[in-house]
Amino acid sequence: MRRRRLLASAATAGVGAVAGCTGLLGGGSPVLDPVTVRTIDAPGSTAGQLRLPTGHVTVLDLFSTGCAPCRAEMPELRNARDRLDSVQFVSVTDQVFGGTFSPADVRQWWQDNDGAWLVGVDTKDSLFRQLSVRGVPTLAVLDPDGHVVWNHAGLISADAIVKAATRATR
Numbered sequence: 001m002r003r004r005r006l007l008a009s010a011a012t013a014g015v016g017a018v019a020g021c022t023g024l025l026g027g028g029s030p031v032l033d034p035v036t037v038r039t040i041d042a043p044g045s046t047a048g049q050l051r052l053p054t055g056h057v058t059v060l061d062l063f064s065t066g067c068a069p070c071r072a073e074m075p076e077l078r079n080a081r082d083r084l085d086s087v088q089f090v091s092v093t094d095q096v097f098g099g100t101f102s103p104a105d106v107r108q109w110w111q112d113n114d115g116a117w118l119v120g121v122d123t124k125d126s127l128f129r130q131l132s133v134r135g136v137p138t139l140a141v142l143d144p145d146g147h148v149v150w151n152h153a154g155l156i157s158a159d160a161i162v163k164a165a166t167r168a169t170r
Contacts, residue, residue: 053146079158
């Protein structure tokens, strides 16, 4: 019986790894503690800092430049953003700069994938830890007070993003 449970758990993890790059969003905090991310100069974004939560409904996209599903999800994010005028979009990576990886690499990935909203890096992994991110892409919708009202790991449609963000604006 124990072996069967172990095999079932491994199979479930494998499905999660295919759906997203490496898994699912865990428990997470119901209210996001303030986190400052470093924003990058890229299309739709400026270099600086952004403190989350922002006081606005926010679609938070957690990604990695080496993640094929993250690349595949970009058209869905653009579509959803075009349909949600009053919702802020922020994409954040936790990739470490140094060696051969730099903000210029994120900027190039952003341009190559037609990003057009704020993009940044969570240099201390604070955001990723609070949301118990186990893999990317992971999306979360924050209400203006920072409550995590919805989250999803893996690929998702623009319709689902719009539906989740619309619920948070009510």
